[in-house]
Amino acid sequence: MKSIRLKEGKERSLLRRHPWIFDGAIARGAADAGETVRVESHDGRFLAWAAFSPTSRIRARVWSFDETERIDASFFVARITAAISARALFDIKSNGLRLVHGESDGLPGLVVDRYGDTLVAQFSSCGSERFKSVIVQALLAATGLTRLYERSDASVRALEGLPEATGWLAGSGKMAPTLVASRTALPPEGANFPRGGPSENCSTEITITEGDWKLNLDVAEGHKTGFYLDQRDSRQKFASYTRRLGFKRVLNCYCYTGGFTVAALAGGAAHVTSIDSSGPALELAAANVALNGFDASRTTMRDADVNAALRQYVSSGVTFDAIVLDPPKFAPTAAHADRAARAYKDINRLALMLLEPGGVLFTYSCSGGISADLFHKIVAGAGLDAGVDAFISERLGGAPDHPMTVTFPEGEYLKGLVLVKKR
Numbered sequence: 001m002k003s004i005r006l007k008e009g010k011e012r013s014l015l016r017r018h019p020w021i022f023d024g025a026i027a028r029g030a031a032d033a034g035e036t037v038r039v040e041s042h043d044g045r046f047l048a049w050a051a052f053s054p055t056s057r058i059r060a061r062v063w064s065f066d067e068t069e070r071i072d073a074s075f076f077v078a079r080i081t082a083a084i085s086a087r088a089l090f091d092i093k094s095n096g097l098r099l100v101h102g103e104s105d106g107l108p109g110l111v112v113d114r115y116g117d118t119l120v121a122q123f124s125s126c127g128s129e130r131f132k133s134v135i136v137q138a139l140l141a142a143t144g145l146t147r148l149y150e151r152s153d154a155s156v157r158a159l160e161g162l163p164e165a166t167g168w169l170a171g172s173g174k175m176a177p178t179l180v181a182s183r184t185a186l187p188p189e190g191a192n193f194p195r196g197g198p199s200e201n202c203s204t205e206i207t208i209t210e211g212d213w214k215l216n217l218d219v220a221e222g223h224k225t226g227f228y229l230d231q232r233d234s235r236q237k238f239a240s241y242t243r244r245l246g247f248k249r250v251l252n253c254y255c256y257t258g259g260f261t262v263a264a265l266a267g268g269a270a271h272v273t274s275i276d277s278s279g280p281a282l283e284l285a286a287a288n289v290a291l292n293g294f295d296a297s298r299t300t301m302r303d304a305d306v307n308a309a310l311r312q313y314v315s316s317g318v319t320f321d322a323i324v325l326d327p328p329k330f331a332p333t334a335a336h337a338d339r340a341a342r343a344y345k346d347i348n349r350l351a352l353m354l355l356e357p358g359g360v361l362f363t364y365s366c367s368g369g370i371s372a373d374l375f376h377k378i379v380a381g382a383g384l385d386a387g388v389d390a391f392i393s394e395r396l397g398g399a400p401d402h403p404m405t406v407t408f409p410e411g412e413y414l415k416g417l418v419l420v421k422k423r
Helices: 073-089 126-130 132-143 229-245 259-266 279-291 306-316 334-354 372-386
Strands: 003-006 020-022 026-028 036-040 046-052 058-064 096-101 110-115 118-123 147-152 165-170 205-210 213-218 249-253 271-276 299-303 320-325 355-365 390-396 415-421
Touching (some): 036 058, 110 132, 118 132, 132 165, 205 229, 213 279, 229 355, 249 306, 320 334, 334 355, 334 372, 355 372, 355 390
Parallel strands (some): 003 036, 118 147, 271 299
Antiparallel strands (some): 110 118, 205 213
């Protein structure tokens, strides 16, 4: 077993159960990509078992802090089973949910979503990549499903020295072998997983239910693993606000495939304008409106840059009762925070100017480099620049199947505020 030894004083974060070890903390030791290493303090004390990454600044990601634990097939079966069982604690009124949420479930670099009868997995670290075949079999056994699609095309894979990888891992002609009790019957870590060829049952287009409505998505082409499941509760909340406050004119910015648009219509909004710079996303948004039986005349789908569209509305004197700002990730890391802060501030300033007095703004940041405290300050600055005062009605985060743990605050990537413009 290979080991890495930390510099003196660099063990403090691990003693607090933080799962990341940065390159600058390591005094000596190395391993192959994804190989399990013993992490030791400067004086040789055991700290953790971790997956090594030769190229990433996060040089190792912790699997376990238990010296007696073996990182083998049984380990992944136990962790995946525990993660899936934990979701039973939440009242999730949807057949689209996150089953594994990376570090929060003790499986760094692994995200798994379930869309109806299909699993979608994203392997974004060397460790999860090395154990891919074992993980796939454990997922199929734990869920009883037979379809699993890989969406390992996130930019973070390049930081790990890994190429993009997408396609069916099970359910498209060649099925994964059945998981059995004996570890010796499993493929070794690092084994290539056979990808199936096309079949008549390999469509990547799926319809999920969410509360009382339905939403179409494509696991091969959609953002992330196909859809923004983390906003499930926010969409329900927006429908509730619309119903209770009687929004008539709603603006949904960065609308993607129209989740908030459907929510507003379900809440009784008279008209929803949806803006996105992706034509295909807008087509799917329009299809989701039709899928739920809403009149297309109650919507406007606008293919445009959001910032430019907001400025145009301000100059023309258009106003709205409610606005949703759910932009893409402006700051992937803290190093991008300053530039991202300016972008967040500008769109929030314009949105607050466009709100009617008493109007409501649902505004979000999904940037890991922007903390909840900083996002609050950005929105406050936007209000000052707009000459607008507002109440913070609620603070929002990801749905409960996207948990954050007390030892890994970086897991709180999605931050949201509900603002009510003062009259």
